[in-house]
Amino acid sequence: MSIKNICCIGAGYVGGPTMTMIAAKCPDIIVNVVDINKNRIAAWNDKNVDKLPIYEPGLSDLVAKTRNKNLFFSTEVEQAIQAADMIFISVNTPTKTYGVGKGMAADLKYIELCARQIAAVATTDKIIVEKSTLPVRTAEALKRILDNTGNGVNFEILSNPEFLAEGTAVSDLLNPDRVLIGGEETESGRLAQQALVDVYANWVPKERILTTNVWSSELSKLTANAFLAQRVSSINSLSELCEVTEADVGEVAKAIGSDSRIGPKFLKASVGFGGSCFQKDILNLVYIAQSYGLKEVADYWEQVIIMNDHQKRRFAKKIVETLFNTVSGKKIAVLGWAFKKDTNDTRESAAIYVVDYLLNEQAEVVVYDPKVNAEQIYADLDYLNTRSGEDNRKLLNVVNDHQLAFEDSHAAAILTEWDEFKSFDWNTLYEKMLKPAFLFDGRMILDHEELERIGFEMYTIGRG
Numbered sequence: 001m002s003i004k005n006i007c008c009i010g011a012g013y014v015g016g017p018t019m020t021m022i023a024a025k026c027p028d029i030i031v032n033v034v035d036i037n038k039n040r041i042a043a044w045n046d047k048n049v050d051k052l053p054i055y056e057p058g059l060s061d062l063v064a065k066t067r068n069k070n071l072f073f074s075t076e077v078e079q080a081i082q083a084a085d086m087i088f089i090s091v092n093t094p095t096k097t098y099g100v101g102k103g104m105a106a107d108l109k110y111i112e113l114c115a116r117q118i119a120a121v122a123t124t125d126k127i128i129v130e131k132s133t134l135p136v137r138t139a140e141a142l143k144r145i146l147d148n149t150g151n152g153v154n155f156e157i158l159s160n161p162e163f164l165a166e167g168t169a170v171s172d173l174l175n176p177d178r179v180l181i182g183g184e185e186t187e188s189g190r191l192a193q194q195a196l197v198d199v200y201a202n203w204v205p206k207e208r209i210l211t212t213n214v215w216s217s218e219l220s221k222l223t224a225n226a227f228l229a230q231r232v233s234s235i236n237s238l239s240e241l242c243e244v245t246e247a248d249v250g251e252v253a254k255a256i257g258s259d260s261r262i263g264p265k266f267l268k269a270s271v272g273f274g275g276s277c278f279q280k281d282i283l284n285l286v287y288i289a290q291s292y293g294l295k296e297v298a299d300y301w302e303q304v305i306i307m308n309d310h311q312k313r314r315f316a317k318k319i320v321e322t323l324f325n326t327v328s329g330k331k332i333a334v335l336g337w338a339f340k341k342d343t344n345d346t347r348e349s350a351a352i353y354v355v356d357y358l359l360n361e362q363a364e365v366v367v368y369d370p371k372v373n374a375e376q377i378y379a380d381l382d383y384l385n386t387r388s389g390e391d392n393r394k395l396l397n398v399v400n401d402h403q404l405a406f407e408d409s410h411a412a413a414i415l416t417e418w419d420e421f422k423s424f425d426w427n428t429l430y431e432k433m434l435k436p437a438f439l440f441d442g443r444m445i446l447d448h449e450e451l452e453r454i455g456f457e458m459y460t461i462g463r464g
């Protein structure tokens, strides 16, 4: 079966870029990306492609080439479902904030709503693709909803988790390490799987398209994120040991990463991993293991999160201790709010927690981030509910010019590894600061020795 019309429900960080790539590589397929969020859709349709709701290097060019040719963004969910042969579900699956599994399990209400809507609307057979990250065995529940509430049409369910990382979404989609497609081991399941293989085969080499059963595919996504986050927590745990033993975590990472069995990637010590998925997916994995009574498995993976929380807290604590045990009324410049460079996404960013800690100590924080606006920064802090919105606005300022953040400040902290921070005129910035001028590098991006020569009192994560 050859796919002619695709619908993707959810125009977020995954749905938007993924469908743009499919549209770009498969000019014969009509791709409709739909969302209930009118503002988001309006932004995807903005004539000025620099105003897309998501910042990703290379994305605006790709959207400009495909939009309104074979790629369409709209809020007409039902119409798009009706017209599609294949429907990707790419809605958010956040950690539950209520009821059973609160704070651990993935909230599947948006997924279920999609399934019920598809069942209600569809009058022809559809292939349903789980693009969202889901707990293992979700496809079973989806199938039951679709089959029991549908109009008698046939639904095949595939799992096709997305492995793109933010900031590199376009190149990850263009040249993926692998595409994973899980399908049911039945004749119609295999045909559906093949239909999706054929879509990706338009640009992905066949040997990189892996097919598995549905449960392996669902579980592989959670496992991949757990392994990646585990590497960050592993190196971060050693960064603390390095600081007390005068070993250098950068050197340790290089030494161990040269072993081809370990490999060099994902060994960068940091102020802690952020992003919408690592924590959410590991908590979900822990919850699933607990639900099956596998306590040791659950405890093992939970430690990755415990270590990450510790890393964020200890960085903030280090700032307070170094500033003579008080930051009350002191101005601290914070460089970077996004959870990593080259994205405007701030979900679970380490910066939120470090700054919250500093504000609790009554510091005056001034934030500069090249891509994140003030509204988002205040929204992130307000969401924590630690203090009133009014207090957050009193204690924290956001500036568009990084130089303003340094004016009469006692300290500066790098919380996101934006490249532009490396080329700041640090001599001038040093002059603007009160002395001693403290600089906390939570991302290991600055030249420690050079900055000490200028006069900064430096702290780099993982260096004693």
Ligand code: NAD
Pocket: 009, 010, 011, 012, 013, 014, 015, 034, 035, 036, 037, 040, 077, 090, 091, 092, 093, 110, 113, 114, 131, 132, 133, 134, 162, 163, 164, 165, 166, 276, 277
């Ligand atoms: P997102 O919040 O950016 O986007 C989800 C979108 O779905 C929102 O715009 C929301 O309005 C829309 N939506 C929710 N319910 C809807 C409904 N019933 N009908 C229509 N639209 C609806 O989320 P995201 O970052 O794109 O993540 C989506 C999924 O992909 C999650 O499961 C996530 O774990 C997974 N994932 C994310 C990334 C990433 O880098 N962000 C990478 C791989 C996998």
Ligand code: UGA
Pocket: 133, 162, 163, 164, 165, 166, 167, 225, 228, 232, 265, 266, 267, 268, 269, 270, 271, 272, 273, 274, 275, 276, 277, 278, 339, 340
């Ligand atoms: C991660 C995975 O890399 C993707 O494969 C996956 O698809 C995605 O989660 C998801 O499921 O959402 P992402 O969170 O976008 O992607 O970004 P990463 O590059 O993985 O970085 C995550 C966090 O870890 C960032 O805060 C980053 O700064 C931190 N990190 C990463 C480190 O502190 N050290 C490292 O060596 C690598």
